[in-house]
Amino acid sequence: MPYELFYWPGIQGRGEFVRLALEEAGAPYLDVARGRGPGRGVEAMTALMGAAPLAPFAPPFLRDGAVVVSHVANILAWLGPRLGLAPKDEALRLYAHGLQLTITDFVAEVHDTHHPIATDLYYEDQKPEAKERAKAFLDHRVPKYFGYFERALAANPAGPAHAVGDALTTVDLSLFQLWAGMAYAFPRAFADAPQRWPHVAALAAVVEKRPNVARYLASDRRLPFNESGIFRYYPELDQAAAKDRG
């Protein structure tokens, strides 16, 4: 039975971290809310959110037979071992989950660059605050997070080709997605990112060229980045590269 992924259609959003894992592994899955017909579409998704007990709070969530798993990091912790994308060692698996949760936090901060005041308001209604928050994000938070990921790669005893252990994990796939998203949303500010965080840049480039990932990215299953998702390109929120900001 294929995995069933439930996520908003029309955006990469948080669902994309799950899609990348399923696609890399070549696992059969249904992107339920993007489908049509009985048991498909957004209605099928919202029906499951209303289904007590064990209802998830929000998409994305995954149904795998009898279990429903919600939250990206929880889904990836479930899928990782099943898709061959998780370390076998327990200490490494705990570490990978910690990295995945750090990625979760980063994604929330990316979202809040365009929604610093209220999720329920439009971006246009919180633009001055978004400019302030985006500047603080690019000045302080991006270096904090990417500096950490860079150190994590550099410190990997198995080498900087992977975040955890000596093989590809969901963390590597998620780091690629962060990298691609930042390059889309903040092309000027992120222009010198490869010089600042070379290990992360190299990892993202390698992931992008993996056969299954490349095939996916070229397919119509990969939605383009757009201004309804997490990573949005609003030129007025972008900044000059760090080296030009002094």
Added chain:
Amino acid sequence: MPYELFYWPGIQGRGEFVRLALEEAGAPYLDVARGRGPGRGVEAMTALMGAAPLAPFAPPFLRDGAVVVSHVANILAWLGPRLGLAPKDEALRLYAHGLQLTITDFVAEVHDTHHPIATDLYYEDQKPEAKERAKAFLDHRVPKYFGYFERALAANPAGPAHAVGDALTTVDLSLFQLWAGMAYAFPRAFADAPQRWPHVAALAAVVEKRPNVARYLASDRRLPFNESGIFRYYPELDQAAAKDRG
């Protein structure tokens, strides 16, 4: 060997969700950064954060013998089964982790009510934005989250006394902490919370009276809420109760 918890001294913060689990279970633990002497204090904590490989991004993190676990939900997923505070059933355990991650998201939103623009700035430097964000949080986000927790309790086949299954879990302890924190930070807006979310209110009241929790809350190990933590009482961010806001 006692568990070693690493978290900032002087605040409840995110560390408190871990402390409550350890205290309820009567588990031996060291609150390392609050201690003095060799291997204790904030220096011991920051040293471990710099210790490559497997370094955590930020406190809290827990050391249990050879493993280091970071992020509250990850720590509680590790401790839960060991402390008898997790469901045995796999589907329920996945659901509990999802609830714990929803609590994590809520905590981040509480933090951002007083820091909507930048974590690196003082509250005083982002007060007008904080007022706007706190209002949106109280109007829309609090009902969304607590409505969900209320439904989760109501839908529990084992009854509304617990969030998951028929026994106390880390989720119940964390819901108590959310409840106590909201009552501290937003006493006016949260005044009618027991009428709005009666199952959560009842759960929080029961948790508070559990012998080990009550003993802990009365001890000097329980730091008071204060204006350096996650839940801060700034009267200007509080609002009238929902029924009086129309």
